[in-house]
Every structure is written in structure tokens, then in C-alpha cells.
Amino acid sequence: MLFQRIESEGLAQYSYLVGDSREAVVIDPRRDIDVYLEAATFQGYRIVAVLETHRHEDFVLGSVELAARTGAEIWHADGQWDYQYGEAVGDGQTWKIGRLKLEAIHSPGHTPGSMSYLLYDADGNPWMVFTGDALFAGDVGRVDFLGEDRMKKMAWLLYDTLHRRLLPLGDEVIVCAGHGAGSVCAGDISDRLWTTIGLERRYNPKLQFPDRDAFIRGVARKLEYAPYFREMERLNLEGPPLLGALPVPTPLTAAAFASRLESSLVVDTRMELGFGAAHVPGALSIWLGGLPGYAGWFLPYDRPLLLIHDCDDLSPVVRYLIRMGYECPAGYLAGGMLSWHTAGYENRTVRMVPVTDLCRLLDAGEKAYILDVRSEEERETYGAISGALNIHLTLLPERMDEVPKDGTVYIFCASDLRSMIAASLLERAGWENMAVVLGGLIGWNSTTCKIV
Numbered sequence: 001m002l003f004q005r006i007e008s009e010g011l012a013q014y015s016y017l018v019g020d021s022r023e024a025v026v027i028d029p030r031r032d033i034d035v036y037l038e039a040a041t042f043q044g045y046r047i048v049a050v051l052e053t054h055r056h057e058d059f060v061l062g063s064v065e066l067a068a069r070t071g072a073e074i075w076h077a078d079g080q081w082d083y084q085y086g087e088a089v090g091d092g093q094t095w096k097i098g099r100l101k102l103e104a105i106h107s108p109g110h111t112p113g114s115m116s117y118l119l120y121d122a123d124g125n126p127w128m129v130f131t132g133d134a135l136f137a138g139d140v141g142r143v144d145f146l147g148e149d150r151m152k153k154m155a156w157l158l159y160d161t162l163h164r165r166l167l168p169l170g171d172e173v174i175v176c177a178g179h180g181a182g183s184v185c186a187g188d189i190s191d192r193l194w195t196t197i198g199l200e201r202r203y204n205p206k207l208q209f210p211d212r213d214a215f216i217r218g219v220a221r222k223l224e225y226a227p228y229f230r231e232m233e234r235l236n237l238e239g240p241p242l243l244g245a246l247p248v249p250t251p252l253t254a255a256a257f258a259s260r261l262e263s264s265l266v267v268d269t270r271m272e273l274g275f276g277a278a279h280v281p282g283a284l285s286i287w288l289g290g291l292p293g294y295a296g297w298f299l300p301y302d303r304p305l306l307l308i309h310d311c312d313d314l315s316p317v318v319r320y321l322i323r324m325g326y327e328c329p330a331g332y333l334a335g336g337m338l339s340w341h342t343a344g345y346e347n348r349t350v351r352m353v354p355v356t357d358l359c360r361l362l363d364a365g366e367k368a369y370i371l372d373v374r375s376e377e378e379r380e381t382y383g384a385i386s387g388a389l390n391i392h393l394t395l396l397p398e399r400m401d402e403v404p405k406d407g408t409v410y411i412f413c414a415s416d417l418r419s420m421i422a423a424s425l426l427e428r429a430g431w432e433n434m435a436v437v438l439g440g441l442i443g444w445n446s447t448t449c450k451i452v
Contacts (some may be wrong), residue, residue: 010292053132109158110141138190171198228296235238247328254343355439
């Protein structure tokens with residue numbers, strides 16, 4: 001038998017490769033499909049089908065790409081929507097994979113036509129259930145994607161899915177969810193790497209509500225909605241353009257790079273200290289590991305992207321971007337910032353100060369504006385700085401008019417990575433007098449601006 005869970009880093013998205021007797025299926029594949037092809041080929045399996053649990057909002061599915069490369073059939077959920085590829089799954093539909101069997105279970109709630117897939121072992125016993133975004137370790141799927149006016153209805157459906165369709169499968173059945181901790185598709189996914197129906201029945205807070213009404217009150221809430229979700233919904237209905245091999249951005253000399261600045265957006269994926277020390281004017285700072293979480297908030301789809309990276313291996317950057325529906329960046333600065341400097345082009349810097357210096361400045365009575373870009377949940381959990389202006393990073397573009405310009409703005413987050421994103425956004429919008437605070441909350445020791 002072949003079984004492999006593939007995690008897409010940053011998105012905390014899980015896809016699955018399941019096979020027996022040299023035939024395999026893939027559940028919820030990502031767009032860069034080489035990982036499935038390599039795993040199946042290495043063990044002598046042929047991918048014959050692709051199964052989707054729902055129309056995903058946070059990443060682009062690789063179903064069309066896999067079908068083009070392997071000839072596999074595509075079965076999509078949410079048959080009520082106008083898909084441009086594949087066939088709609090029916091409740092109770094089954095697939096034989098060698099000695100194994102998969103059965104579709106209609107699981108509405110996260111979306112109206114979500115499907116789970118129950119895997120039976122060679123003896124016909126229920127073994128694993130692939131729940132998509134219906135049930136996670138420690139949480140359940142969001143019910144707000146169709147709008148606030150339909151949240152309660154979707155929560156009503158999800159309650160039925162959980163209590164009448166999934167929990168009755170048996171405590172021993174392994175739950176293979178669509179996401180792990182850190183996903184935007186739920187707010188409180190636990191860090192249990194594997195779980196079962198029994199563990200969730202006992203420990204999942206969303207399964208402890210006494211009745212349906214209490215469940216609806218507990219889960220029907222509006223969470224953050226990233227701008228790129230709409231593009232994901234479109235691509236996952238129409239099918240994205242085929243990639244073939246993983247695309248490679250064009251290396252550009254400093255002169256060629258400079259000539260494209262006005263028509264492009266520069267994304268600098270270096271760590272925050274490198275960006276702060278020197279960067280191309282107008283560049284947006286999003287460190288490599290932060291791309292999956294923040295690219296969809298700040299990068300447009302209608303403008304070419306240029307990259308600055310700390311090495312010539314751009315494949316991690318490209319993978320992150322294409323999984324979110326961005327096409328291959330138009331090019332990258334060959335030789336990095338060294339080539340920019342040696343060519344004599346202008347660069348910008350961001351002032352950086354240790355958190356202890358800011359605390360001493362405040363205690364000395366100096367005027368300082370503090371912009372805290374952490375989320376409300378972070379401030380409630382770890383404490384807030386008295387007197388700070390609190391604007392979550394993802395809301396900064398629409399609330400910039402609240403940020404003062406008549407003094408130094410000290411930008412603060414848990415460390416300094418998100419602070420540098422904020423600094424680059426403000427710099428692009430015309431702010432000049434700002435500083436990124438290095439060290440975050442752990443190093444805070446001001447006596448006048450206390451942690452509350």
C-alpha cells in the first residue's frame with residue numbers, strides 16, 4: 001500500500017496520496033504537482049483519480065495539472081457551482097483502489113457541497129476519513145466564506161455533518177484533515193499532527209457544545225478574509241493555466257531590473273535585517289517564510305512582480321507564489337543587492353532600534369508614536385502596550401491615515417518580521433520617519449508604557 005501526507009509549508013495545507021495494487025488517488029493536490037508524481041513513480045504507482053473535498057479558498061488546486069500529466073479523472077465537490085473541469089462527486093459514490101475502497105460522504109457546512117472521503121481497509125473496515133475543511137484537530141471549518149448573512153445556515157449544516165455523518169463513523173477512525181495548525185481556514189486548529197474521531201469527540205472544543213443552537217453561536221463568526229481568496233475561488237472553478245515544469249524567473253542585470261521598476265512591484269524576500277540595512281526604493285519586504293501568509297494580502301495579480309532574494313535558487317519563492325495563483329515573477333535581480341550597489345543605484349534603509357532603547361526613550365519622557373501591528377488575539381493573550389496605536393498588519397493599507405507623520409513612528413510586533421513589512425508599506429506610501437523595533441514584547445521593560 002502507498003500512503004503519504006504532503007504538507008504545503010506556510011499554508012499548513014495537507015494533501016494525500018493513497019494507493020494499492022499499483023493504482024493511486026490524490027486528494028486535494030496543490031498546484032506544483034511534482035511531489036505526487038515523484039512519490040508515485042518511485043514506488044511504481046499510477047495516479048488514476050484526483051478527489052477534491054471542496055472549492056478551496058486559500059490555495060490553487062493542482063487537479064487540472066495532474067490530470068494533464070497523468071490522464072487521471074478529476075472528481076470535484078460543490079457540484080452546485082459551475083466547474084469548468086472534472087465531474088461532480090455524488091454522495092455515497094465509491095472508488096476501488098486495489099484492495100481498498102473510498103466512499104464519498106456529503107459534508108456541507110464549510111461550503112454547501114463539501115465532501116469527505118472514507119477509506120476502507122482490505123477487510124472492509126472503516127479506517128481513515130479525509131475530512132477536508134469540515135473537521136480538524138481541535139477545530140471545525142469556517143462557515144463565513146459565503147457571507148455573514150449565511151453564516152448561521154452554514155453552521156447549521158456543519159453541525160449535522162459533524163454529529164450525523166462524521167462522528168458516527170467510530171472513535172477508531174483516523175481523521176485526515178485538510179489543514180494543520182496555522183491555517184487561515186479555521187481559527188484554533190491544534191498542533192496534534194494526527195488525530196482520530198475519538199480524540200476529537202473528547203477534546204475538540206467545538207464538539208463540546210450541548211446542542212445545535214450553542215454550536216451555531218460558538219462557530220458562526222466572521223474571521224479575516226484575505227483579498228486573494230476571491231482569486232482562489234475563481235481559479236478553483238475555472239482551473240488554473242497549466243504550468244508544465246516549475247517556471248524559473250529571468251535573471252536581470254541591475255540596469256535591466258532598474259528599467260522595469262515603474263511597471264512592476266519589487267518583492268524583497270530577504271530577512272528583515274538585510275532589508276532594513278539596504279533595499280531597492282519602493283520594494284515591499286516579505287521574508288521568504290512569510291510569503292504564504294502575507295503575499296495574498298499585499299501583492300496584486302494585475303502587475304508584474306520582480307524578486308530580490310538572497311540566493312539564485314528561486315524555487316521556494318516560485319512555489320509559494322504559484323500555489324496562491326500568481327504566475328511566475330517577471331524576473332529577479334541577479335547577484336542580489338551587491339549587484340545593485342556596484343552598479344551605483346540608489347538604495348533606501350529602515351532605521352532599526354533595540355526594544356530596550358525605545359523603552360529608555362519613553363521613560364526619559366521623549367515623544368514617540370508606537371504602532372503595534374499584532375492581532376487583537378495576540379494582544380489579549382500576551383499583553384498590549386499602553387498608549388500604542390493598534391492596527392493589525394493586514395488592515396494597515398486601509399488605515400494608514402491613522403498613522404502620524406509629525407514624529408518618529410516605532411513599529412512593533414512579536415519579533416520584528418511583520419514590523420518590517422509594515423515599514424515597507426508605509427515607506428511606499430510616503431512615510432519617512434519610522435523605526436522598526438527589534439526584540440518585540442519579550443524585551444519590553446518600559447515603566448511609563450507598561451504591558452497591560
